[in-house]
Amino acid sequence: MLPLKEKDTPIVRKLLTAGCCARCILRFCCVSVPASYRQSQKDTLEELQTFLRDTGNNQDSAGPESTDKDNKSHDAAESEASEDPPNKKAKLELSVTDAAAGPCVCVLCLGILQDLCDVSQAVRIADAVKKGNYEFDTLVLSVSLPAQLCVRERSCWLHVKNEFREKSTVLSRDDVIQVKEAFKWIMQGLIAKELGGIAVVAKSAFEVSVEFTHPETDSNCHFLASTCPDCFKPTKNKQVAFTRMAVVKALDKISDAKFLKHFSCPPSRPSTSCTSRDVQCLHVSVFVAGRYNKFCRSLPQTPWVIDGERKMESSVEELIAAPVLSGFRASGFNFSSSGREDVDVRTLGNGRPFAMELVNPHRSHLSGEEMKQLQQTINESSDKIKVRDLQIVSREAMSRMKEGEEDKTKSYTALVWTQKPIQKDDIAFIDNIKDLTLDQKTPLRVLHRRALAVRQRVIHSMTTRFLDPHHFYLGLKTQAGTYIKEFVHGDFGRTKPNMCELLKTDTDILELDVESVDVDWPPAIPE
Amino acid sequence: MRRQLSTAITHDDMKGKQSEDHCILQHSNRICVITLAETHTVLQNGRAIKNITYQISNGCSRLNNKVSGKSKRGGQFLTDFAPLCRITCTDDTEYTIYSCIRGRLLEVNENILETPSLLLEKPSTEGYIAIILPKFEESKSITENLLTREDFERVVSERSVTQSQPS
Numbered sequence: 001m002l003p004l005k006e007k008d009t010p011i012v013r014k015l016l017t018a019g020c021c022a023r024c025i026l027r028f029c030c031v032s033v034p035a036s037y038r039q040s041q042k043d044t045l046e047e048l049q050t051f052l053r054d055t056g057n058n059q060d061s062a063g064p065e066s067t068d069k070d071n072k073s074h075d076a077a078e079s080e081a082s083e084d085p086p087n088k089k090a091k092l093e094l095s096v097t098d099a100a101a102g103p104c105v106c107v108l109c110l111g112i113l114q115d116l117c118d119v120s121q122a123v124r125i126a127d128a129v130k131k132g133n134y135e136f137d138t139l140v141l142s143v144s145l146p147a148q149l150c151v152r153e154r155s156c157w158l159h160v161k162n163e164f165r166e167k168s169t170v171l172s173r174d175d176v177i178q179v180k181e182a183f184k185w186i187m188q189g190l191i192a193k194e195l196g197g198i199a200v201v202a203k204s205a206f207e208v209s210v211e212f213t214h215p216e217t218d219s220n221c222h223f224l225a226s227t228c229p230d231c232f233k234p235t236k237n238k239q240v241a242f243t244r245m246a247v248v249k250a251l252d253k254i255s256d257a258k259f260l261k262h263f264s265c266p267p268s269r270p271s272t273s274c275t276s277r278d279v280q281c282l283h284v285s286v287f288v289a290g291r292y293n294k295f296c297r298s299l300p301q302t303p304w305v306i307d308g309e310r311k312m313e314s315s316v317e318e319l320i321a322a323p324v325l326s327g328f329r330a331s332g333f334n335f336s337s338s339g340r341e342d343v344d345v346r347t348l349g350n351g352r353p354f355a356m357e358l359v360n361p362h363r364s365h366l367s368g369e370e371m372k373q374l375q376q377t378i379n380e381s382s383d384k385i386k387v388r389d390l391q392i393v394s395r396e397a398m399s400r401m402k403e404g405e406e407d408k409t410k411s412y413t414a415l416v417w418t419q420k421p422i423q424k425d426d427i428a429f430i431d432n433i434k435d436l437t438l439d440q441k442t443p444l445r446v447l448h449r450r451a452l453a454v455r456q457r458v459i460h461s462m463t464t465r466f467l468d469p470h471h472f473y474l475g476l477k478t479q480a481g482t483y484i485k486e487f488v489h490g491d492f493g494r495t496k497p498n499m500c501e502l503l504k505t506d507t508d509i510l511e512l513d514v515e516s517v518d519v520d521w522p523p524a525i526p527e
Numbered sequence: 528m529r530r531q532l533s534t535a536i537t538h539d540d541m542k543g544k545q546s547e548d549h550c551i552l553q554h555s556n557r558i559c560v561i562t563l564a565e566t567h568t569v570l571q572n573g574r575a576i577k578n579i580t581y582q583i584s585n586g587c588s589r590l591n592n593k594v595s596g597k598s599k600r601g602g603q604f605l606t607d608f609a610p611l612c613r614i615t616c617t618d619d620t621e622y623t624i625y626s627c628i629r630g631r632l633l634e635v636n637e638n639i640l641e642t643p644s645l646l647l648e649k650p651s652t653e654g655y656i657a658i659i660l661p662k663f664e665e666s667k668s669i670t671e672n673l674l675t676r677e678d679f680e681r682v683v684s685e686r687s688v689t690q691s692q693p694s
Contacts, residue, residue: 441634444554444556444558444560444658445554445556446556447556447558447633447658447660448556448557448558448660449556449597450597451594451595451596451597451599452594452595452599452633452634490652490653492560492636492652492653492655493636493638493645493652493653506652
């Protein structure tokens with residue numbers, strides 16, 4: 001039994017005549033009982049017709065205009081054997097005959113709530129999910145509908161509203177059930193069944209997306225571009241995009257009167273049904289963090305490619321990502337770390353914090369044991385890097401890592417060359433220098449890609465270890481963002497003060513190691 | 528640092544004036560540092576500098592050069608013979624230093640205004656004149672008309688020969 005009331009009668013009649021399917025009629029009658037939509041189309045239509053017959057007997061004819069139209073247009077239709085007033089019935093039968101004879105695509109949902117939401121569709125969706133081989137407990141079904149559905153909806157709303165303005169129907173536009181909602185009411189249960197009882201919920205880490213398109217009626221939206229041009233600004237590279245959002249915005253702006261000037265009411269009958277595109281599965285990103293050491297002086301952090309040519313073999317991020325991607329069966333990754341070091345610089349000590357976003361992971365829950373195993377795999381794969389404290393973290397944790405870039409201190413060891421010969425005593429004074437403030441102009445070596453500026457940075461303390469008359473080791477503890485190399489060689493005098501000035505000789509830096517990155521994140525994982 | 532500053536190319540006899548040699552140090556990232564070659568006349572014969580100015584005309588001072596942002600907007604665009612600065616020595620000889628390459632002026636060395644001796648003592652490091660960023664498309668071609676180190680040394684040695692020829 002459909003929860004329809006007598007006041008719904010004119011709406012049902014009008015929409016049926018206009019070419020709406022049974023379920024769309026239920027929507028416009030604000031039927032919010034999901035079960036009503038799960039009945040078969042045939043049953044629903046029959047119940048609607050019964051409803052009309054029952055209430056039609058209680059009502060007078062709809063109005064002078066419609067009766068005239070009925071008289072003129074029903075010539076072809078032979079009414080079935082029935083005792084009811086022939087005019088109205090005949091017109092209704094016309095629609096029914098159309099539906100029975102050939103596919104009569106609904107003017108509102110373009111077939112989405114007709115043949116596109118049955119068991120075979122559920123099977124199709126379920127098969128795509130099974131094929132993806134994801135690990136998941138629940139899923140959320142997301143549906144993308146052609147933007148013109150909003151336009152047609154507005155048209156039918158006006159079609160219904162116009163006739164019954166006086167009859168204060170309690171209907172408001174917001175009470176009409178959305179196509180999307182009705183579709184989900186029907187499909188969620190069917191899909192859940194095909195997947196062996198998986199819960200299809202409103203919010204989940206795993207999203208299954210179904211998209212419908214209907215090229216035949218895409219032009220329905222086009223008039224909005226001329227009536228509300230500011231909603232449809234074409235972006236640089238693309239043509240005007242009739243996105244759902246833009247269409248909804250334009251429809252909000254346009255008055256009913258103006259709408260009716262440009263678009264037919266009721267909407268035109270389509271000849272084809274929507275097509276559904278390939279089902280897309282997407283699992284929400286998983287974040288993996290850790291700390292890495294770099295023991296090689298010829299390894300960039302990210303792939304070094306110029307004009308499509310790989311300049312250096314491999315990279316820190318690729319060496320870490322490869323086993324992690326396969327462990328989580330993810331399609332891609334975004335690597336970020338708390339600062340970076342140059343190709344020729346080693347990262348020693350506890351290592352540098354990093355975090356990776358794994359995109360669309362087919363596996364998302366790995367146990368502590370499995371993470372340890374993954375860490376071992378990375379460490380055994382190469383002697384150029386080492387990873388520790390590998391763990392799954394939340395998205396919010398990423399910001400903790402970036403903290404380190406600006407605020408925290410770092411320690412380094414540099415191998416310094418001096419032009420003039422030195423003795424141990426010549427460098428002893430350096431150990432006593434505390435909180436030395438530097439003015440560093442943007443180093444020449446990065447000036448091509450960074451703005452020209454002067455940065456003040458502090459070297460908190462230094463230690464020296466004499467090696468030979470032209471070399472010594474310099475330990476430094478500095479503020480984040482200090483350019484160590486430039487402090488040592490002076491960068492054409494653009495970093496002041498610098499080691500050349502302090503030692504009154506030309507100096508250069510031969511080797512640099514990062515000893516520590518003083519960020520206490522991610523939490524240490526005991527071995 | 529030095530390994531990244533590859534080709535030191537020279538423009539000899541700038542503007543036809545004998546031995547007014549300029550040296551351009553180009554980094555692998557295409558940035559160029561304009562310096563005096565060690566053979567430049569200014570650096571010879573124990574000259575002392577009286578004055579250096581970046582005011583090259585009534586309307587233009589290289590000190591007013593202001594760049595902003597990554598694309599270095601606002602930097603004065605220079606052509607090969609654009610003057611960078613004028614040097615006056617105590618013996619009243621005057622020299623104009625030129626850009627030598629096309630590109631956007633990023634900065635001029637203000638340290639030599641305060642300490643002119645830097646120019647004499649460390650012409651190829653702290654005594655540099657200016658930093659110029661050539662256009663990406665031109666970064667390789669700008670140095671084509673200039674001499675490599677070897678070619679330059681050959682030119683210099685030929686100079687000495689000519690000079691020692693009996694007139």
